[in-house]
Amino acid sequence: MTQNIDWKAEAAKRKDAYLEDLFDLLRIDSVRDDENATDEAPLGPGPKEALEAFLALGERDGFLTKNVDNWAGHIEYGDGDELMGILAHVDVVPTGTGWETDPFEPVIKDGRLYARGSSDDKGPGMAAYYALKMIKDLGLPVSKKVRFIIGTDEESEWKGIKHYLETEPEPDFGFSPDAAFPIINGEKGNATVFIETKGAVDGGSEELVLFEAGLRANMVPQEAVAVVKSKNPAALQAGLADFLDGLPVSGVAAVDGDQVTLEMTGKAAHGSKPASGVNAATYLARYLSDFDFSKDAKAFLEMTMLYLHDDPEGEKLGIAVTDAIMGELTSNPGVFSFKANEGGKITVNMRYPQGTTEEGLFETFRTKLSDYDVTLTKANGKEPHYVPANDPLVTTLLDVYHRQTGLEAHEMVIGGGTYGRLMERGVAFGAMFPDSIDTMHQANEFMAIDDLMKSMAIYAEAIYELIK
Incomplete structure (x- = not known):
């Protein structure tokens, strides 16, 4: 001393x-x-x-x-x-x-x-x-x-x-x-998986022109925006208020001709603590997933809603694991992008304890999302x-x-x-x-x-x- x-x-x-x-x-x-x-x-x-x-x-x-x-x-x-x-x-x-x-x-x-x-x-x-x-x-x-x-x-x-x-x-x-x-x-450990979809817009009464959210994989997205070309834009706009009632996010929808721009705001947080934030992107996808989009846009929104929304420990994806010393795995869907006729990409960052591996997580993604026409890749992670x-x-x-x-x-x-x-x-x-x-x-x-x-x-x- x-x-x-x-x-x-x-x-x-x-x-x-x-x-x-x-x-x-x-x-x-x-x-x-x-x-x-x-x-x-x-x-x-x-x-x-x-x-x-x-x-x-x-x-x-x-x-x-x-x-x-x-x-x-x-x-x-x-x-x-x-x-x-x-x-x-x-x-x-x-x-x-x-x-x-x-x-x-x-x-x-x-x-x-x-x-x-x-x-x-x-x-x-x-x-x-x-x-x-x-x-x-x-x-x-x-x-x-x-x-x-x-x-x-x-x-x-x-x-x-x-x-x-x-x-x-x-x-x-x-x-x-x-x-x-x-x-x-x-x-x-730190692992990142990229989920890529195609961007065809044929079929569906709604067309997802654009979906953007997130700044970095290690940040919970605070802001999300989507542009939708709709046959009934008034309905798309009107339903948002009821959806938001009681939820920890705010949002607005503006109509311009047959296009609706939707903006949602949650709360940013460090990507290693996703439960501390409110993911604006997954809430926006949850709202849009009830509407009639083409196959590729539907896959982008549906995967987000079913497997990524409100799931900070990866239970829905089947990747949840806990270690006695290191605690539980956390999962943060941090970056989202979709452009009509170009495609979509979702970046999911996970922090995982001893007892699992980056490759094991990747294979679980592959199995869980096998029903969707997606391409999966991964970044070089850290053990x-x-x-x-x-x-x-x-x-x-x-x-x-x-x-x-x-x-x-x-x-x-x-x-x-x-x-x-x-x-x-x-x-x-x-x-x-x-x-x-x-x-x-x-x-x-x-x-x-x-x-x-x-x-x-x-x-x-x-x-x-x-x-x-």
Whole structure:
């Protein structure tokens, strides 16, 4: 146990400087932008700018830094045979709708910092960086090397960090400040299945011209829109109010000639916690599925209604499974698109525990949807990850957490995926506390300033305990 250092007081001394640096980082729109990607900005200009801004802080503060081809980078401190990694990310998910403030102009209200990335993951990442800086400022003796590693597309395919690990060594141990306290020493597997339908419009009194919903596979769709060409548009419009009565979604329908545009609004949430959100897409499909559409549109809507609607644990698909340590599988139908004469596509993202496999899930989809004329493909996923509770990394981090908070310290498993899983002995550690309000991937994302400062103090002591 480290003596004679008041970590909370040291964090408090750095609050103003921390917030100033964090505000600069939050002002950068670092959503991955493939349309504007270049050789110099492989994930788009925003992630590159945010990476460079963070590395510039490291240079300013006297650390060694390295930019790995604008895919990722690191800030290095100390020396020794063992390498500790602290893995954070500067990319953010798209903003979506429903914000009360500019998502890229940070605002503090009632002790909360509002901005996209305030909790996921710029706020916690900056707290961990300042914790490392604190150790350097205090001149504390260390026996290991630390690399604060900065990723640029954690919210999508992890291409940046994978490229980084092709040229740089995997840390021997470490953590990612990108989840919750007390600790996340287990992460479920991550599998994504794509369901594609054809788009022929022959037959049926209704024609599904367009159906769009969802921003990312790891977000619950908050908004959904459909355009329908109808022989009786008034009926399609009139039935919506009765359908919505008592449901947790809102919606409107507008008629223009023989076309009806329907818009539905639910609630966004992290894709690993679909039960926390309200999926506007599946509710819209449920409403439309009662009408007379052509075969392909009918398949798109019917599959959604029968197998994906209101089913966060995959019971209807037959993929539900629960593990004693990792808990239950979760299923999030996150992205929907259908265009007449082109076809439809549904993206389903699942977080699964030990005891099942990505291939097994895919085969269950194939069997369950065999009556439909669909094409199924899958993305490269991630296997479940678990570091035993008695590992010294886990026990050290839990000891520090309990010492600083007085709260119960215990292992936890999540459905979300963090960079912690990239290390064999890697975990996620904070920055959400048990009483924090989780707004990751939602409109009006925020993080309490007090939580960020408490995290900085915990990170500083934890890092020092692991590298002294």
